[in-house]
Amino acid sequence: MKLSNKITTALFLIFIFGGFVLNAISPSKGFSEEENRYLEQKPKFSFADLKSGEYTSKFEKYVTDQIVFRNFWVGFKSDMESLRGMKENNSVFAGKDGHLLGKFVKPNGELLNTNINSVNSFKDNNKDIPVSLMVVPTATEILQEKLPYGAPTFDQKAIIDYIKDNISSEVNFVDAYNELLVHNKEDIYYKTDHHWTSLGAYYGYVAASKALGFKALDIDDFNREVLSESFYGTTYSKFNNKRIEPDKVEAFYPKQDVEHRLHYVDEQEDHEGLYRKEFLAKKDKYSVFLGGNHSEVEIKNKISQGEKKDKKLLVIKDSYAHSMMPFLANHYKEIDMLDLRYYKKNINEYIKENHIDEVLVLYNADNFTTDTSIKRLSK
Template sequence: MKQYEKIYKYTMAGLLSIFIGGMFSINLLTPNKSFSDSENRNLELFPTFSIQNLLDKKFNTNYEKYISDQFAFRDFWISMKSDIDRTIGKKENNGVYIGKNGYLLQKFNKPEDQDVKSNIEALNDFHLANPNVQKYVMLVPTAISILENKLPNYVSHVDEVTYIDKVKKSLNKEINFIDVNPILSSKKNEYIYYKTDHHWTTKGAYYAYLELSKNMNFIPTQKESFNIKNITNSFYGSLYSKAGFRHIEPDSIELYEPKEAIKYKVEYVDENKTSNSLYEMNNIKKKDKYTVFFNGNHPLVKITTENTNAKKLLVVKDSYANALLPFLLSHFSEIHVIDLRYYNDNLNMFIQKNKIEEMLLLYNANTFFEDSSITDLSE
């Protein structure tokens, strides 16, 4: 019996040694990758060695990250872990729930009371500094609030809509708050949020545009007036990258193109570039296909349309606005689009210089409560 135990131990030790030696050899021979498509992020490369980095323990930390990121067959191991997690009933990973029908739902983290207060005060102060500009605020609830029926069983979450309502009630009464929760809730059985990404779909943005038209007093373009074009069926978004869950069906992306074409020019001011399209179609070949809208986020974008007698609009926004902006072209002469996360100039001066008449602040609730740059409105 002892002889068999020895043989077993030696065999297992030998197999383990072969596995470790094999993986070590494969890791040495496998070229490093600088970017992970599935995770949509840059991977850690071999750290620069210096005595100072070694003493500060930075080298060791970065080297561990390097080994983790460059481990051979990394995607295979991540996929295997995903399968195991789902098999044992794991419902959440890295702040993302895996819900019903293949939906990934981003957890809403309870914001600090002071952060909520600071953002509200910034909006109210901005209003007082620009009394002649008609202002509209749209805070979009994310999928976890609208698609609660997709959440895993027995999962409770912080009520995002409660915080949105708190902003609504605390804003200066002359600021128009556009509540899109009712219309989105009424359409929750439609494809209004991506399954693998934190954004709403173009259809979801269109419904919000209809609600916006009621408040801004313009006649919206009806759905029949668009050619709805499916440009991809292989979109894996930010939540897919963040959560690590695999074997999920990809999303599709639609564009709503007016049947009666509108002439316009897009200027990416800080990059000193111009375009005759709102869309960067080459990005459909990339991992982050949502950047088909405006090629992602920019500090300042100016859209000039052929509606020379219409008003000028300023949109202060996060990336949720990118899918809604195309619907606004027929209603304004100029649309200035500012992302405060990247814009460094004084907004009050910008409004005066460009004779802005109306302003829309459009954020998803998660970003609004987490983004400290919103307080820049009051500076």
Template sequence: MFTGAVLVINFLTPSQVFSESENRMLQQLPKFSLQTVVSGKFTSEFESYISDQFMERDFWIGLKSDTDQGMGKKESSGVYIGMDGYLIQKFSPPEKGDLEDKVNAIQAFDKATPGLRKYMMLVPTAAAVLEDKLPPYASGGDEMVYWEKIKDSLLGDIRFIDVSPALEANKEQPIYYKTDHHWTTKGAFLAYRELGAPMSFTAKNENDFNTRQVTSQFYGTLYSKSGFRHIQPDSIELYYPKTPGTISVDYVDEQQSADSMYVMGNLTKKDKYTVFFNGNHGLIRITTENTEGRRLLIVKDSYANSLIPFLTSHFSEIDVVDLRYYDGDVLKLTEDRQIHDILILYNMTTFFEDPSMKSLADSVE
């Protein structure tokens, strides 16, 4: 009787499109067709729909996590609760053949752009770098096994930049957020420093910037995903050059412009990490005061959002493409924009889990 009543209430309640607490789009009621039923797609999406739209979902997630914590459980929804208040996302190996498909797509794009200088940085997540923070039974080691496979995959003329040693050497500093899957601005700064020599620019030192804490109440994606409560929030810091220059930021698809890379109003929202560039967009175009004329294309996930501001003093123009939202032809973009340098920057989890990287090959077929 109770189960039936719950189902009725669920179907009568309007579906939510976006979960503010989980910072993600929610599954909507799938369309029924013979093809989707036979393939199993309808059943899979319907199960996700029931899970995502279950009444008072946030309340039940929190209640379950409180119960689990009380029983000493150290994992919830693929998130470990580790030492010193760190929430660390569990590493999931890629599906069979998926890694090879992505490497092939990158190699195809490399062959189609022989005149460009290309670089790739795959950032290990906290599961690998802060492995000592994980519960005793957990391991982040598999992530680096796959990292090595990519590094050894003969990625043509693409220079592979290893940020792991710099992160390992500074892991006692706050280089990853405790409640979020991203690295902090400090972590991004360390990666920027590693890009300098390979990409032929002189990276600035930390004392060239003024740091400013813009919030101390950041609860990130892992806090929302796990449902773990009684966790201390993170702080977000911004690095401001001591000799600032003017910046123009064009959100191409949205046909909007700004004179700052930071959207300070987003610090009042749930996802405060969107203070960087107002989150993710298909194509962003940044114009700087740099007069050298170098044009950079960044193909990226959200880890790059907090690193890009450091690069603006070294390039005249930076085009930023997020393949998850970009419908254009990347190869044509490099030609139209007369790009000189390309940086592919992803964290390991997004690189493995998101299929959009394969679309790089679409532009060269």
């Protein structure tokens, strides 16, 4: 064997076994700031799980998540695929003008119907109060012209129309689609994150006001402040291309006299205002809105005017609702928010015990078609 081949083989073995040793001695990480998600932990062994294949599946995910220098390898993979001309990485498309757009796949029809029927059952159980449903299209649908040519993504509008056609006539359906489409030349979605921007949430609020029955404030009724110009969100974390430009995060403050206070029920914590600016120093800057995900949140507002000033609104939601609250909170004396992924109590009992006047169910289209916790509305 030539000396050069021996050196190459030796370096390869050192790399392989060195990585094995480092993986073995390195402590497991719980959360990835770069990817903004919890990492897989070492699974507990059982012969039953081994036989079923569940143990090996979990162990493979654990090894993948906990490999040393993971952030480097994820970024390296993305760079190599970009050099090869690939426009998709981890179900995220590299679109025009720096937009990273999440792939929307054909929904599971059974789950979709379950979620639609769950909202219908929820309304049947709460006949005396208005219930509205808002299914928000994602950037992949509204900004289709930003997708790379031939990008395989399913028709979101067809799904939203299907939901509208099959939801009970007693449920107020919020038409967020057309309101956002009219403004699709504006910065209504983040380029590096799956959420809508504060501006997009404002237009969503305008659409919701028509179903909820109040007059929305004009955009000029708010003072705007840029909170950050260095936001890298969820789609960036999946795609992991270091050459992508960051987003800015913006706050809207009402010019009218109103005060807001956040109360986290499980944590028994209170905070003044709806923006948690301490999160601007973290990777997940979207958590500046309401402090991120919590099972149960109360927003108490001091307002002196408006059609809903004496009403309590319950919002059953995903995180798209968070950046819309600075707008809705100017109309209701209280807005309660439940995240069904974490809130496990009976929702119908909650409505009675807390004297809720109205309900808004708010999800983005991707989550409404995939979230298995929505079925709890029918219980």
